[in-house]
Amino acid sequence: MALTIPSEFRDLLQKKTFASLATVMPDGTPQVTPVWIDYDGKNLLVNSARGRQKDKNMKPGAPVAVALVDPDNPYRYLQVRGRVAEVTEQGADEQIDRMAQKYLGKDKYPFRQPGEVRVIYKIEPISTQGM
Numbered sequence: 001m002a003l004t005i006p007s008e009f010r011d012l013l014q015k016k017t018f019a020s021l022a023t024v025m026p027d028g029t030p031q032v033t034p035v036w037i038d039y040d041g042k043n044l045l046v047n048s049a050r051g052r053q054k055d056k057n058m059k060p061g062a063p064v065a066v067a068l069v070d071p072d073n074p075y076r077y078l079q080v081r082g083r084v085a086e087v088t089e090q091g092a093d094e095q096i097d098r099m100a101q102k103y104l105g106k107d108k109y110p111f112r113q114p115g116e117v118r119v120i121y122k123i124e125p126i127s128t129q130g131m
Contacts, residue, residue: 066080
């Protein structure tokens, strides 16, 4: 059953908080990547490009975990366990530009590669734990 992010931790999603995204490799081993994080009021959003390891691991229904550490207080954090609810290319270019504004202060994502296809992964929270 999906749940919402606790209100006392939603500020972490507004700040320039880097998240650690844990996915599962095809052989069952964990893979962790630092990512920019967004929130649509229901799901956590991660943006990546087709063909990367995250893309290969984050199929609909795949289990994931996300850890967010408060950049102003490293002893305050939120862990979210969930599943990939949706994978979509729709709106992904615009969303990565918004994330570039948030994290880099730039209007456009400056690391785009020729032919790159951006993707949004919507992560449905199933459980949360914070301190």
